[in-house]
Amino acid sequence: MANIPKYYESLNIDFKPPRGNWMDRPLNIKPGIYCYPARPEVLKKAGMNDRSDWGKYWVIEDEDWELPDDWKERFLNKMRDMLGKYRTFKIYMDICVRCGACADKCHYFLGSGDPMNMPVMRAELLRSIYRGEFTKTGKILGRLAGARKLTKDALRQLWYYMFQCSECRRCSVFCPYGIDTAEITIMGREIMNELGMNIAWIQESVTKCLFTGNHLGLQPHTYKECVDTMLMDIEDNVGISFEPSWNRKGAEILFVTPSGDVFADPGIFTLAGYLLLFEHLGLDYTWSTYASEGGDFGYFTANEVAKRMNGKIYAEAKRLGVKWILGGECGHMWRVLNQYMTTWHGPIDFLEEPVSPITGTKFENAKAHKMVHIMEFTADLIKHNKLKLDPSRNDRLKVTFHDSCNPSRGMGLFEEPRYVIKSVCNHFYEMPENTIREQTYCCGSGSGLNASENMELRLRGGFPRQNALRYVREKYGVNMLACICAIDRAALPPAAQYWNPDVGVCGVTELVANALIMEGEGPRTHNLRGFEIATWEPEP
């Protein structure tokens, strides 16, 4: 792992770009900023463009990349194909006026000061090639029209910066034309994917997920064991024991959540939250080991791969004969579910329009899609007084909420989680206005960038979020950052450790479960993390 700069050094950020034209500046590759490349054999296993027949295992620093002889053609053909398939791509290539409204909106720019991290520049990297290779004016006027040819140097630069965008879309909120730079970098990534140029962290997850069912590659028995372990902890801390069902045919609801919740701290406490909530309700639901991943890292490689991974959720719902699907707390999972899923696989007529079995509420916003977000589901339960709650059990917590990028800017899920948190916690504080809701800052590690070798990038990118967190920490004594994304739960703790060491991170359902008064529960002296409720301070 590269050296991580000290706290005070990182703050020495200069937003002023250097003089001169960016096209003349050599790429300044910094360790700690980029991720390791995908290994050819992993690509091959997934049936994707493996490089085993043409090149060596390249690294960004290598001057000489052994790309296939026809790399340029492959790139341009793919790009042409995508320009024809996506109006977004074509329009966003054409209409940017370089007004700069997006320039200081990207957390990577704010945390690094690297001018190429201004969203407009990230897009210009690709746009200049578009002009130089696809437009007449660009071909004739060349650099005068901001055009350049596709060269190996341009390719390296593209790779470096496309994988410094977490696809958070914050920039697009401010663009007068709604230009979505995330959409552009997704396209850029897909084009480079044609040359096998992806990163290991993403590709390993994709390949594991395709065959094992989840990103972590947890085999069915292991997946169940993880949940069983949590059930034992629940027995210790809550004093009740129960068993959820697995791959059960005929259950009413299939529950799908990102595997991060099953495996890593603090996500596992969100998992405990789901288990307790469903038990509290006596919900007729099942877990699946086959569709044991809600997240979709395929989305960070190519549309087709994303679809291959996502398709398992419906396939499993069909096989099990459930009525509808409930989805857990995850960011890009919901972006994919919301923006692509029905179009990919629909119409979904083997499922029913979701109706809450507890309250009878019809989820009309999920009529075609047949999948409900756990925050919608829980908010509805609370509204109908279906949960027995004791919010004082969360009294040691001063909570703030991180609007995870994807559910906010890809979906517009703002009120439900706030309503839920306020119902189960007595102390809730918002971070400053320009840093929440649709203006929320990214955790810094989304879209498959939560590897460890790029930790400096993650900490820098996480700085704006942490900076806002520090504000409420200092002002109100906030000590818990709630979120609804598994990547957040993996990414925010190291960033918080760095910038806000005494603030913990949790999922919202964990807070719900702490407040839930379970039937037959023992004296609830400890919360789900095993801390005494009366004296609980979150982990440092």
Add this chain to the structure above:
Amino acid sequence: MGVKLSLGVSLGAVLAIVLVALVGAQVSSLQPIFGIFVPYAAFVIFILGFIYRVVDWGRSPVPYRIPTTCGQQKTLPWIKNDEIENPSSTLGVIGRMILEIFAFRSLFRHTKAEMASGNIVCGGSKWIWLGALAFHYSFLIIAIRHLRLFVEPVPAFVNGLGIVDGMLQIGVPELYITDVLLLAAVSYLLVRRLIVPKMRYISLANDYFPLFLILGIGISGVLMRYFIRVDIVSVKELAVGLASLHPTVPEGIGAIFFVHVALVSTLFAYFPFSKLMHAGGVFLSPGRNLANTNRAKMHVNPWEYPVKIHPYEDYENEFREKMKNAGIPVERE
């Protein structure tokens, strides 16, 4: 290419147009070229080019709905959704687009981030919004005012607009507010590109060129109206002739008029091939013009195709024993 070169080339190109027009105006045999042929050609290029570009965009489908949602989604009935920022219906989309197009809604959100003693301070900043708004609206009003030259009789609303615009009543002819606003706004947009380092970094020659061009149009127009007077009767004769497709170039209009026309023609002809097409693109931008109804309605992608999904059977075949040992149900024993 450095800033200086981009600037030099753009400014040089505009000056060259001015020079060519000035010279052309002196030669009376060339006047029909500058007064009739060039404007017609530019207009045709503009119309055809514009249509071509929009059709070209339209040819690429919108396979997935990917609007940026800037407000609460439509969900449970007791949660108030933000129909404008996160539309759930065509009406909402129309509302969103109207605000976007007429009030520059997204630009209004603009914030400026700064570092202050180790903190990122990020606050609202309306200058760019105000500048853009002033620029576009004064341009629009000026364009409408010009109608009085092309049609006879002059429609009442055009006259009315002129009266309101000239309300300040300074000098003779009275000063139009929009003339001043336009020049001020364009200068602001230009200066901003030059003195804000971030803007200088991202600016290209094709950002400077249209600004110089419009500045040139504004200056030549103002000169013509307030300083180097042209014969307005002849101008009107030419304009009405152009509009009625019976063009003639009357004697003695004055050279500055030809400069103005040449610059305007260049703008028209340049428009479809440049970023100025944002005027058409903003209507088509899928980031803003789609309703967020992805889960409520089924949307069809014209090029969607089936993909290979790792089937459950293969999964079970691989893990059957492990699943059985763990007590997970299997399809085949």
